[in-house]
Amino acid sequence: MLSERRLQVLRAIVQDYVGTEEPVGSKALTERHNLGVSPATVRNDMAALEDEGFIAQPHTSAGRIPTDKGYRLFVDKLAGVKPMTAPERRAIQSFLDGAVDLDDVVARTVRLLAQLTRQVAVVQYPSLTRSTVRHVELLALAPARVMLVLITDTGRVEQRVVDCAAPFGETALADLRARLNSRVAGRRFADVPRLVEDLPDAFEADDRGTVSTVLSTLLETLVEENEERLMIGGTANLTRFGHDFPLTIRPVLEALEEHVVLLKLLGEAGDSGMTVRIGHENAYEGLNSTSVVSVGYGSGNEAVAKLGVVGPTRMDYPGTMGAVRAVARYVGQILAES
Amino acid sequence: MLSERRLQVLRAIVQDYVGTEEPVGSKALTERHNLGVSPATVRNDMAALEDEGFIAQPHTSAGRIPTDKGYRLFVDKLAGVKPMTAPERRAIQSFLDGAVDLDDVVARTVRLLAQLTRQVAVVQYPSLTRSTVRHVELLALAPARVMLVLITDTGRVEQRVVDCAAPFGETALADLRARLNSRVAGRRFADVPRLVEDLPDAFEADDRGTVSTVLSTLLETLVEENEERLMIGGTANLTRFGHDFPLTIRPVLEALEEHVVLLKLLGEAGDSGMTVRIGHENAYEGLNSTSVVSVGYGSGNEAVAKLGVVGPTRMDYPGTMGAVRAVARYVGQILAES
């Protein structure tokens, strides 16, 4: 177990390094933080911290920088979440309030997060899985062609075109629309398959095939969780990554384009509370030199999607976590209202 | 007027520089292109080209590189559009064919363009302005709350929530839905205001206010051209910009985040045919060291939106133009089918 002072030394190292982006030495430490001990003592502590793998020196006889393990300890034990100030809260709220539709909410959230954290922001669209159906609309595009529009309680709209084997009359369509909505409106996605199971039985034999086709398309749409989308912003902040970034920025940009990877990443993060993945803790290789701070957000009591930021491992964790948490909270509020 | 050979020299310089990314000298030129003259002659030509402002030397006694003006001449007079090969065409088509909805079409288009050109791709969603209404759907969320869903012939779906002053009955809603659709379905957006003008008159005095509110929201949605969205991809290709890119990549990333700027940029481009904006020809400062190749695409005979790529001024213009044109053509096809 590390002594209290050594933990303080680690904290000081992290804070200084995050601020200056430069390896920090024993002398500078004692000057900036009044630890009450001499540089020589700090040197001993640093040697111990290095033995334990919390810090490292890039080159012999340079200062120390925190390792992933060091940041981990810092985040877990040494740092709190820095709450937003009142003006910041007001700014967040008023910025999000102007949104006109779901796309706009997500777009504004991304901008906001990117601006607050000065890092890359990632916001997942509210997921379908836990949502409920608000309405299902069917329209005839052509005699044997139906457009299916699904509207969720989070305001999301999905549409599909269904090609039917046989022509389908307007009255039958209206009938199906009415029956469908009376059964599934307000219900959770997970319950829908069970609720519509016997629907085809209520129709003429001629129409049953078409009804089944429409229903299975609906079910497909519900299941298509992989259709989860996300929005990204603040990539220009990548240029502040560091002096060496030509090499490090490339894989990050590539990772950000791979929405599938990001969705997986967010999905792996814990369902409740904030998750911080530091450096090599990220399974995806391109993000090995970055940290991901993510949290779930939702319209009600439950999280329906996640949002977060991607930044260098050398980031201001308390501040970033504070911003992420605050934004998630307010987005949830906005969603609940609409 | 420049002699024929001097134009050939310029073409050779552009081609070599695009290939090697290094200033090109007179000797190298005569070796790689058989111009039939000696390096000394080429030197004279180069001096003339430099006087005219088509090429420049980064430092005294280095090779020459083309200026924006040089690229302009190259694009206008010296280079054609390189057509895609048959296998490439097939690949494009099959890649786009798998798309399930509009979002997917746009997403695939972006990926495709980015991959083909190895640059940043920008695809505008099919615009509302020239589209026609396929269907308008109204649903009651609450007694005094209506959701308005607009479906266009390009497959785009827009939704708005309307807060009404007074409660609005289901029957009145159904009535409005029916009347609305019989009037506007299949009509162009531009015609809609005229067509619904007198609709409130058909309703009870109590409901007229609400009907007007709904209608004005609909009109707003139609007009909201500024709501034009776009998708971007291939930003990782920015890292291939050049050795000096830390400085140059930053403003480009910033510009790409400013969708408003990009939309304006695309909007300024000519309506028919391909537009190439080179370096300082771009009004937006951050894109002064890039070229933008854009073209309109559409589901029928008319262009409904634009797409293009953003890359370094030193790009393979014929190849890029070929790819952009081909992709636009196939996307148009796909949209027409759906």
Place this chain on the structure above:
DNA sequence: CGTTGGCACTCGCGCGCGCAGAGTGCCAGG
């Protein structure tokens, strides 16, 4: 007059050197 070979000149770039400065590890003393 356009083209050509020759020639002197100009610079940018890479390389090696040496120095200063920051930081460390270790040790002996309090």
Place this chain on the structure above:
DNA sequence: CCTGGCACTCTGCGCGCGCGAGTGCCAACG
């Protein structure tokens, strides 16, 4: 266990030099 001192080790930086690519100019030639 803490502290001051000391020798040591690197990295980064500034400087100077030489190479080589590329140019501009000129005189000669068809």
